[in-house]
Amino acid sequence: MKRTIAVIAGGDSSELPVSLRSAETIYAAIDKEKYQVYTVEMQGLRWEVRLPDGSVAPIERNDFSFVHNEQRVTFDFAYITIHGTPGENGILQGYLEMLQIPHSCCGVLPAALTFNKFACNQYLKGFGIRVAESLMLREGFEILDEEVVSKVGLPCFIKPNQGGSSFGITKVKTVEQIQPAIEAAFGESSEVIIEAFVPGREITCGCYKTKKNEVVLPLTEIVSKNEYFDYEAKYNGASEEITPAPIPEELAERIQLLTSAVYDILGCSGIIRIDYIVTSDNKINLLEINTTPGMTQASLVPQQVRAAGLELKNVLTEIIEDKF
Incomplete structure (x- = not known):
């Protein structure tokens, strides 16, 4: 019998449109031969599931279920792709964990910590990781x-x-x-x-780990045509994203090792992406950690997955099956 998967998108921040586009990519990539997949959109108290005929049904918040064809449907797994609150800051993670529904993201504490950029960087500073003042x-x-x-x-x-x-x-x-x-x-x-401001090259690295596998993805260098990697550069083509990043192999390995170490220090789960600035003397400065990174067609992690010679469908299957 197929497991039923919720791809949860939306949220209560300006990132809602990006989240919905990420959900489209994830929904399309999840193996439909293995899973029954639904997209759930959350915005404030509006929680709705998209049904196969294009209509929507309300989600019952007491148990995260819905009714379709007079049958109550419950979810076996939730893939969280809300960027911002409540999907990136631990709120949704706590709700799902109370209902004992496995999900794709890290737990409440790492989600809350990484969402608070200042607190996270100060915490990692204690491990000797370079961050900007x-x-x-x-x-x-x-x-x-x-x-x-x-x-x-x-x-x-x-x-x-x-x-x-x-x-x-x-x-x-x-x-x-x-x-x-x-x-x-x-x-x-x-x-x-x-x-x-730390001058240097912007490098980003995706990573995911399961009980059976550890994958640190190829690096991407971001060369923005604007002052910095802003919304226009991220989603409207005003940047050049080079994967694998054209940097020395030794430096690339250091960044990948650091990414893997930070993943473990924070107790992450599922796919994360860490952004860095590398200075002219090859010092690695951590910018921020994304525990629910963008997964649109234009996003960095899907580019890195392709560069690694992997199929997103198989990566998502690994992440889902790891929780069972």
């Missing part, structure tokens, strides 16, 4: 321009502490830009990071 502001707190300049310098990045897809990020070059950038970041999150 940064400050964190909570809503209602203010900071003087002079403090920003003295503590992190200019240029710097001001961005939401909890969010993705480069929404609300500003590369700040002048003192006059600081306060408007903070205001823009607060539009996406109740916490804001002010982070020192």
Whole structure:
């Protein structure tokens, strides 16, 4: 009998459209000969499953089930592809774990920690991992321009502490830009990071592990046509993404080893992607960790999977079967 899989998409952040596109890729790739697959869209209290005839049915939140053809359907596994809250910050993970429904992502603590960029980077700093100098502001707190300049310098990045897809990020070059950038970041999150600019090459690495297998994917170098790897660069072609990254083999191996180590330090599960800046003297600086990375056709992980000579269908099967 086929297992029933929910591909959960949507969410309550600006990343909802990206999440829906990721869900399309994942839904298309999951092996339909092995699994019965449904897409579940969540936005606020609207939880709906898409039925084969194109209609939708409400999800019963008490047990994450729905009724189709007068039969109640429950899920054996959930593939989480919500970027942002509640799918990337541990909230959905906790709900599913209470219902004893296996899922594709890490547990509550690693999800919550990695979603909080400042807390995660400070935590990893304790393991000797290089991260940029940064400050964190909570809503209602203010900071003087002079403090920003003295503590992190200019240029710097001001961005939401909890969010993705480069929404609300500003590369700040002048003192006059600081306060408007903070205001823009607060539009996406109740916490804001002010982070020192680290010049270098942007490299990203995907990874997944199961009980039987460990795969660190080929690296990608991102060469943005814009000031940085913003939304336009990520999803509308304003960047060159080179996979495998054209860097020395020894450096590539160091980045892959670091990715694998961070995966284990945090207790990750399923596919993750870690972004780095590599300076001119080959020092590796961790930017952030994505525990539910984008999976659209334009996203980096699917590119890396193809470069590794793997089929996304088989990768997803590995991840699903690992939980049984």
